[in-house]
Amino acid sequence: xxxxxxxxxxxxxxxxxxxxxxxxxxxxxxxxxxxxxxxxxxxxxxxxxxxxxxxxxxxxxxxxxxxxxxxxxxxxxxxxxxxxxxxxxxxxxxxxxxxxxxxxxxxxxxxxxxxxxxxxxxxxxxxxxxxxxxxxxxxxxxxxxxxxxxxxxxxxxxxxxxxxxxxxxxxxxxxxxxxxxxxxxxxxxxxxxx
Amino acid sequence: xxxxxxxxxxxxxxxxxxxxxxxxxxxxxxxxxxxxxxxxxxxxxxxxxxxxxxxxxxxxxxxxxxxxxxxxxxxxxxxxxxxxxxxxxxxxxxxxxxxxxxxxxxxxxxxxxxxxxxxxxxxxxxxxxxxxxxxxxxxxxxxxxxxxxxxxxxxxxxxxxxxxxxxxxxxxxxxxxxxxxxxxxxxxxxxxxxxxxxxxxxxxxxxxxxxxxxxxxxxxxxxxxxxxxxxxxxxxxxxxxxxxxxxxxxxxxxxxxxxxxxxxxxxxxxxxxxxxxxxxxxxxxxxxxxxxxxxx
Numbered sequence: 208x209x210x211x212x213x214x215x216x217x218x219x220x221x222x223x224x225x226x227x228x229x230x231x232x233x234x235x236x237x238x239x240x241x242x243x244x245x246x247x248x249x250x251x252x253x254x255x256x257x258x259x260x261x262x263x264x265x266x267x268x269x270x271x272x273x274x275x276x277x278x279x280x281x282x283x284x285x286x287x288x289x290x291x292x293x294x295x296x297x298x299x300x301x302x303x304x305x306x307x308x309x310x311x312x313x314x315x316x317x318x319x320x321x322x323x324x325x326x327x328x329x330x331x332x333x334x335x336x337x338x339x340x341x342x343x344x345x346x347x348x349x350x351x352x353x354x355x356x357x358x359x360x361x362x363x364x365x366x367x368x369x370x371x372x373x374x375x376x377x378x379x380x381x382x383x384x385x386x387x388x389x390x391x392x393x394x395x396x397x398x399x400x401x
Numbered sequence: 402x403x404x405x406x407x408x409x410x411x412x413x414x415x416x417x418x419x420x421x422x423x424x425x426x427x428x429x430x431x432x433x434x435x436x437x438x439x440x441x442x443x444x445x446x447x448x449x450x451x452x453x454x455x456x457x458x459x460x461x462x463x464x465x466x467x468x469x470x471x472x473x474x475x476x477x478x479x480x481x482x483x484x485x486x487x488x489x490x491x492x493x494x495x496x497x498x499x500x501x502x503x504x505x506x507x508x509x510x511x512x513x514x515x516x517x518x519x520x521x522x523x524x525x526x527x528x529x530x531x532x533x534x535x536x537x538x539x540x541x542x543x544x545x546x547x548x549x550x551x552x553x554x555x556x557x558x559x560x561x562x563x564x565x566x567x568x569x570x571x572x573x574x575x576x577x578x579x580x581x582x583x584x585x586x587x588x589x590x591x592x593x594x595x596x597x598x599x600x601x602x603x604x605x606x607x608x609x610x611x612x613x614x615x616x617x618x619x620x621x622x623x624x625x626x627x628x629x630x631x632x633x634x635x636x637x638x639x640x641x642x643x644x645x646x647x648x649x650x651x652x653x654x655x656x657x658x659x660x661x662x663x664x665x666x667x668x669x670x671x672x673x674x675x676x677x678x679x680x681x682x683x684x685x686x687x688x689x690x691x692x693x694x695x696x697x
Contacts, residue, residue: 244455263598264605267615294608297616298448299598300562304572311563317452324453333607337449341461345442347449348411354418357681361422367414368437376440379511383460386507 237284244318258302288323338393345370405477406469407435412637419680423670444486462490481636485559546586553629601642
């Protein structure tokens with residue numbers, strides 16, 4: 208007797224025919240946004256796990272870069288970008304060099320961090336402090352008294368010939384940061400946690 | 402004499418001025434003239450700024466490149482992090498109209514324009530490049546060879562990776578830095594997982610210090626296994642992570658290595674006869690004396 212596979216349940220039939228993945232949290236535009244910012248076709252990832260295998264952060268934390276690649280494809284935006292592990296990537300680019308699909312998982316992480324900061328208004332404190340230091344001094348790691356003394360002993364000028372010695376260039380740096388409202392946002396995000 | 406605009410970055414001039422001083426002095430002996438790039442800022446740090454808003458990263462790095470374009474000189478720099486920002490933004494803006502237009506729109510507000518007229522080099526690749534300097538010339542400049550010392554090389558990440566956007570070839574087991582170390586009379590040594598990251602990049606050092614130090618610790622264990630008199634690199638941020646990091650590892654994990662960490666330019670300075678005082682080695686967290694006693 209020849210028969211067709213049939214569970215005699217129209218509702219289940221409809222579900223089985225539907226090969227799309229649905230979740231109320233998924234945002235299909237997330238993948239597009241990630242691919243636009245990262246300039247890498249993240250959806251080509253076939254989940255081999257080479258990236259996680261060579262990742263220096265993976266053995267000592269729950270950071271799994273393969274998982275983030277999957278979440279990009281599935282459009283799980285909030286779940287991916289608000290995960291604190293997102294910020295454990297050291298951007299060493301080992302995964303990018305080893306990816307058999309020639310993708311750049313590191314750049315996908317960077318894109319997700321961008322979305323986290325720009326769209327979700329969230330970033331770790333140290334990143335915001337870097338913005339503040341940049342705005343104030345033009346250097347993320349500014350000069351200090353001990354270092355100035357050492358520089359003089361070496362026969363170097365007390366201040367390096369960067370924006371430190373030419374503070375007239377600071378306005379230009381601040382103008383770029385202001386263009387994107389970085390300083391204001393950094394101040395606000397930091398004041399919220401303090 | 403080859404002239405370059407010398408992009409300093411942050412850590413070299415503001416934490417390890419010996420790197421800056423030795424880069425200028427040692428390069429002069431190799432016919433490379435490093436001119437000050439006036440008004441340069443932080444590159445900006447790829448992990449810190451690229452991570453939160455790539456547009457800011459492009460614009461800020463482009464501003465630094467514009468300063469060198471105005472001088473009409475290629476940029477030379479001594480830090481892998483700076484290399485990622487300055488080299489990569491230079492290449493990306495040269496080849497992508499949308500990115501260049503975006504950056505130029507912001508730069509127009511401060512009367513600057515990215516033209517794409519210069520190239521960006523790491524000083525170490527200029528040393529290795531026979532057209533500019535070459536290993537033999539480095540070898541010939543050595544007056545006080547570091548004979549009898551075993552030195553572990555650390556390549557760092559952003560000079561070589563991602564390999565398809567660079568021009569250094571193999572990023573899994575490169576050997577060219579070993580040639581430069583060997584040129585100083587020292588013995589370059591191989592150790593497990595040589596190409597692993599120092600752990601500091603991507604903002605991880607500031608975000609989760611224990612995590613960053615744990616990666617550093619693994620590198621230090623691997624180096625300890627083969628026994629080295631010193632570690633050398635060409636990235637002041639890696640240097641900070643290894644050097645200050647060893648003090649932090651001692652505090653957090655209770656493990657001491659006492660492995661002196663020197664920038665390649667500092668080593669080259671020693672090999673060309675500069676005294677430790679001329680290199681401000683006293684600013685290093687880990688005492689360099691045991692290493693200096695071996696060579697002086």
